[in-house]
Amino acid sequence: MALRLFAFVLISLHALLAEAxxxxxxxxxxxRQELMPLEAAYRHGTERYEAEEWSDCSHYLELALRLHRLxxxxxxxxxxxxxxxxxxxxxxRFEGFSELEVFSRFLKRAHCLKxxxxxxxxxxxxxxxxxxxxxxxxxxxxxxxxLCYYKLNNLPKAVAATHTYLRRNPDDEMMLNxxxxxxxxxxxxxxxxxxxxxxxxxxxxxxxxxxFNIEDYKSCVxxxxxxxxxxxxxxxxxxxxxxxxxxxVEFKDFFPSIADHYIEVLACxxxxxxxxxxxxxxxMVEKFVPTxxxxxxxxxxxxxxxxxAVSCVKTYLLFDPEDxxxxxxxxxxxxxxxxxxxxxxxxxxxxxxxxxQEELQLLKSLxxxxxxxxxxxxxxxxxFLHNHLADRDKIITIGATTQMEVLHxxxxxxxxxxxxxxL
Numbered sequence: 001m002a003l004r005l006f007a008f009v010l011i012s013l014h015a016l017l018a019e020a021x022x023x024x025x026x027x028x029x030x031x032r033q034e035l036m037p038l039e040a041a042y043r044h045g046t047e048r049y050e051a052e053e054w055s056d057c058s059h060y061l062e063l064a065l066r067l068h069r070l071x072x073x074x075x076x077x078x079x080x081x082x083x084x085x086x087x088x089x090x091x092x093r094f095e096g097f098s099e100l101e102v103f104s105r106f107l108k109r110a111h112c113l114k115x116x117x118x119x120x121x122x123x124x125x126x127x128x129x130x131x132x133x134x135x136x137x138x139x140x141x142x143x144x145x146x147l148c149y150y151k152l153n154n155l156p157k158a159v160a161a162t163h164t165y166l167r168r169n170p171d172d173e174m175m176l177n178x179x180x181x182x183x184x185x186x187x188x189x190x191x192x193x194x195x196x197x198x199x200x201x202x203x204x205x206x207x208x209x210x211x212f213n214i215e216d217y218k219s220c221v222x223x224x225x226x227x228x229x230x231x232x233x234x235x236x237x238x239x240x241x242x243x244x245x246x247x248x249v250e251f252k253d254f255f256p257s258i259a260d261h262y263i264e265v266l267a268c269x270x271x272x273x274x275x276x277x278x279x280x281x282x283x284m285v286e287k288f289v290p291t292x293x294x295x296x297x298x299x300x301x302x303x304x305x306x307x308x309a310v311s312c313v314k315t316y317l318l319f320d321p322e323d324x325x326x327x328x329x330x331x332x333x334x335x336x337x338x339x340x341x342x343x344x345x346x347x348x349x350x351x352x353x354x355x356x357q358e359e360l361q362l363l364k365s366l367x368x369x370x371x372x373x374x375x376x377x378x379x380x381x382x383x384f385l386h387n388h389l390a391d392r393d394k395i396i397t398i399g400a401t402t403q404m405e406v407l408h409x410x411x412x413x414x415x416x417x418x419x420x421x422x423l
Contacts, residue, residue: 025066027073030121037125038067039132049144057148061141068136072241074122079240082112127245139168146178159192167195167279201230202278208295217299224295232352235272242268259374266367273360290319306340315349318357
């Protein structure tokens with residue numbers, strides 16, 4: 001089994017636990033005195049960066065990151081709480097009027113969201129543009145923060161900010177050079193290299209994998225069983241945030257307009273699976289969800305809990321039905337059906353994984369249909385998409401210019417340090 005591969009790449013759990021600007025973050029009790037528009041906080045931070053006012057730079061950029069998390073959590077909270085509005089729908093009223101039933105759900109969901117957002121402070125501020133939100137998703141603020149921290153002689157935070165940015169942008173050559181500089185410093189401790197934006201399930205997964213590698217299967221099961229629901233919650237939060245605001249940039253007929261919006265939502269939701277893949281020791285954990293069940297099926301087997309083991313085997317096969325080793329494991333349990341006193345229900349995949357897999361497949365199926373039948377034939381949508389990507393390219397170019405300035409400064413530091421050593 002290939003699971004022991006992680007023995008060589010596991011890093012300290014401390015490197016995965018987020019601290020920094022989120023140490024005092026509380027979605028339910030965000031300080032009133034810190035409330036301000038996200039774009040304003042971000043602008044203040046970048047302006048202080050350009051003015052080389054490093055303390056104010058770090059203050060406003062950290063605040064902007066907290067405000068972004070507040071907005072994300074607030075959107076997730078409202079979308080999650082309003083996702084079950086159809087339970088209130090009297091379906092008998094709409095018998096024979098399926099279209100009206102669908103739009104009745106939309107109206108009830110919209111009403112629920114309106115009421116929810118009226119009570120949350122994040123929505124009492126002016127809302128950021130999609131471009132600004134994308135910069136936070138891409139972790140651009142950490143480009144600025146790493147230099148602010150360095151100038152404030154806060155090496156742990158400077159290293160963490162650089163590492164956090166590179167987790168999202170692993171091929172960014174300039175920031176990789178900055179990281180190489182930080183690694184060359186004799187006082188750069190390994191624990192500094194951590195992802196500030198790491199999610200709880202990542203640390204739980206690392207604990208489970210480390211326990212597995214020392215054959216502590218009980219601890220492996222305990223942590224992995226916590227990692228799975230933590231991951232699924234993050235996934236649910238991610239897909240609900242995709243249902244946020246959208247800028248209307250053109251006039252279109254009713255249904256094509258709805259389709260355009262939903263195609264964007266579909267793309268966002270499908271990307272959640274990739275965006276949530278954790279990195280362990282510099283390597284992305286591919287097939288992350290089935291990998292968790294792979295660990296569990298073997299650990300449960302070693303603990304003698306064969307009913308849980310066979311359930312995890314069936315769950316893994318949901319994602320990779322042709323896996324030869326896992327099919328051999330299933331054959332083993334089928335052959336010993338009576339010996340292990342199995343019931344037919346024991347050979348069922350876990351419900352949470354079934355729901356997750358079915359949702360993914362439906363999202364991809366709808367997206368495929370849209371790309372096949374709608375997008376190629378809709379010139380207006382192609383123009384919109386081209387313009388949208390062009391706008392993003394402009395933003396990336398601006399960020400790259402700033403990044404070049406940062407790299408140049410760090411490069412100067414390297415040269416200065418090398419010169420001092422040669423004297």
